[in-house]
Amino acid sequence: MSPLDRDATVHAIDVVGWFEQPSLTMDRCLQDLQKVIDSGECRPVPHMVYSADQIYAAMDGVLAGQEAGKTVIVLDDGVSLDRAPEQPVLDPTATYLVVGGLDGFGAETARHLVRRGARHLTLVSRRGTARNQDAAALVSSLSDQGVQVDARAVDISDPKTVDQLFRDLDAGGRRLAGVVHAAMVLDDDEVTDLSVERYLTVLNPKLTGALLLDSHTRERNLDFFAMYSSFAALLGNRRQASYSAASLTLENIARQRRHDGLPATVLQLGAISDAGYVLRTGITSVMSDYGILPMTSSQALDRLDMLLHHPDTTVTAVVAESRGHEQALMAFLPAVTAPRTATLVHTSDAGADDSLLPRLRAAATAEEARPILLDALTSWLASGLHTTPDRVDVSRRIDQLGADSLTATELMGHIRRHTGCAIPAPEVMTASLTSIAATVLHHLRPESQS
Ligand SMILES: NC(=O)c1ccc[n+]([C@@H]2O[C@H](COP(=O)([O-])OP(=O)(O)OC[C@H]3O[C@@H](n4cnc5c(N)ncnc54)[C@H](OP(=O)(O)O)[C@@H]3O)[C@@H](O)[C@H]2O)c1
Structure with a gap:
């Protein structure tokens, strides 16, 4: 934290968004980064490299706290994978x-x-x-x-x-x-x-x-x-x-x-x-x-x-x-949409509604669009909080509703995917759904003053 003593400021930058919307600026940044890496000016943090077939040894090292820095698994050619025998053979004398x-x-x-x-x-x-x-x-x-x-x-x-x-x-x-x-x-x-x-x-x-x-x-x-x-x-x-x-x-x-x-x-x-x-x-x-x-x-x-x-x-x-x-399944067990299992549920997006953007645009006024958007925001947040939409108070800051940074990032991802509006996660974190809806509507319908 010593840089903060020198009045440094910290900016959170969502680089994932860069890759989703490639741009010349991003290409230039990556090229500049490549140059400083190639020149040796920018050195990698301490790390240990393991091949994929050594993954258990790598994880053992991590769990035992033996690894200094980062642990990197590489998927090089020639990884040998043991195929389990089809059927175990039990001991007939035991x-x-x-x-x-x-x-x-x-x-x-x-x-x-x-x-x-x-x-x-x-x-x-x-x-x-x-x-x-x-x-x-x-x-x-x-x-x-x-x-x-x-x-x-x-x-x-x-x-x-x-x-x-x-x-x-x-x-x-x-x-x-x-x-x-x-x-x-x-x-x-x-x-x-x-x-x-x-x-x-x-x-x-x-x-x-x-x-x-x-x-x-x-x-x-x-x-x-x-x-x-x-x-x-x-x-x-x-x-x-x-x-x-x-x-x-x-x-x-x-x-x-x-x-x-x-x-x-x-x-x-x-x-x-x-x-x-x-x-x-x-x-x-x-x-x-x-x-x-x-x-x-x-x-x-x-x-x-x-x-x-x-x-x-x-x-x-x-x-x-x-x-x-x-x-x-998601209605019965909302927790299935949690990050650790979400990819196993073969759906593009928990609670996603691909018609959201057209419906928001089709609404005659921002006032008409607001409840449509709030419904979507509420169901996304409810899913992230493993609760039901009726228990989400749209007027309270989402961190006060129990959202952590991961939930806020997920919500931010939903908003960006379904409305194209990129609100930084820290801003989402401290806002209520009502004010997030106002920001999104302002982005989509600049005539909206809310
Ligand atoms: N069936 C499924 O769809 C399903 C789904 C998920 C997980 N599982 C798991 O699979 C296992 C078997 O499930 P199941 O559906 O076959 O259950 P089950 O038909 O109800 O059989 C349970 C067995 O446990 C015995 N048992 C109960 N308490 C016991 C105790 N204190 N001491 C010794 N035996 C006891 C019962 O016999 P007694 O009444 O004579 O003791 C019975 O033989 C369970 O561990 C369950 O958690 C099953």
């Missing part, structure tokens, strides 16, 4: 444990492990096979294939029962080679309507279960430790606060395990069409209406195969297809 493996997608997982070579399975759920006809049918069909199945009633959130489970696994004399945590209980409601008991009903099987599985397997030589999470962890879901929290925490457990050199994998699933909760409760078409097009178990399990072979990936999202249903 045991594989699937928690929640007697029902739904957990049962499909058990079948899948057998297809990949497993011959000894321990499948657990609270009911076991006792009050569960599907579970009994699963065990009998797997046994017919020559698989040794130990199906038992275990509450994975109960420490004593889990202790006993692992004692019995040890007594069996086989190496425990893999764990899949597929247990879940749902109790969806507004967070304000949930009691602590209801919250824990959802949290315990997933989270406490995962913690117990983690602590009981740390000293074992596992090949994999996989847990099923949900798109709710990635994007949130209003009536699933407990489920989102539990799912998200699984991912942190996985990261901690990876950090400690232990295997861990999390599959964030969308809706599954042919097994489990979504099928059982008949909400497949509702999910589609919300823009989450279900995938089959087999599609999801292909991803599990891929993950089990990829030692460097901890969490993978399999958030189903949404093509053609983007607007529904």
Whole structure:
């Protein structure tokens, strides 16, 4: 900050805009810049260069704080990419444990492990096979294939029962080679309507279960430790606060395990069409209406195969297809338009309205154009703030509504794309939508005095 002592002024310049609207001035600036770089007058900041196939080493360096300056990844020729083998081959002499493996997608997982070579399975759920006809049918069909199945009633959130489970696994004399945590209980409601008991009903099987599985397997030589999470962890879901929290925490457990050199994998699933909760409760078409097009178990399990072979990936999202249903998805899960997922939603622009400019120009007066523009501004800002347009007060400064510089930059981008009016981000940041609308209208309709 020492230059400021000498009364220097700081200007924020949006160079991205230069590239969007090429001009002679910009060409000249770039040529001048090239000259000072070529002459050595302008030196690069300290940096380390890695090729793309060293990206994990580069990220490890960044995370460990070992890199001075910038880390640069170059996409030179000759990058060698390892292709994961198509299918993992499991150890036929070892045991594989699937928690929640007697029902739904957990049962499909058990079948899948057998297809990949497993011959000894321990499948657990609270009911076991006792009050569960599907579970009994699963065990009998797997046994017919020559698989040794130990199906038992275990509450994975109960420490004593889990202790006993692992004692019995040890007594069996086989190496425990893999764990899949597929247990879940749902109790969806507004967070304000949930009691602590209801919250824990959802949290315990997933989270406490995962913690117990983690602590009981740390000293074992596992090949994999996989847990099923949900798109709710990635994007949130209003009536699933407990489920989102539990799912998200699984991912942190996985990261901690990876950090400690232990295997861990999390599959964030969308809706599954042919097994489990979504099928059982008949909400497949509702999910589609919300823009989450279900995938089959087999599609999801292909991803599990891929993950089990990829030692460097901890969490993978399999958030189903949404093509053609983007607007529904954005209405259901506004967070999908956040920068980290926006590019995955195949739409040009969240809440975009390509007819905006013609409609503004067609309005007879600035007064007529104002509400049209304000509507668009409000929906863009609401999307950036992950809220609904009716909660945006157009008369308050947007920073006071919770917009940060990123949100302001996004809003600025929307304005420029849809109206051609370039307002600097710092100006947007401290203005209300009403005054931004006035500035844009003044730009579009200079006769407007507002
Ligand atoms: N199905 C989907 O569309 C979908 C979407 C996203 C994520 N997922 C994830 O995929 C996994 C499986 O989902 P699903 O739809 O197959 O669920 P599901 O059909 O409801 O099966 C859940 C299983 O968990 C068992 N379970 C519940 N609490 C338990 C506990 N405390 N201890 C041991 N077992 C317990 C249940 O059996 P008991 O009742 O006998 O205990 C049941 O076998 C879950 O982790 C879920 O988060 C599924």
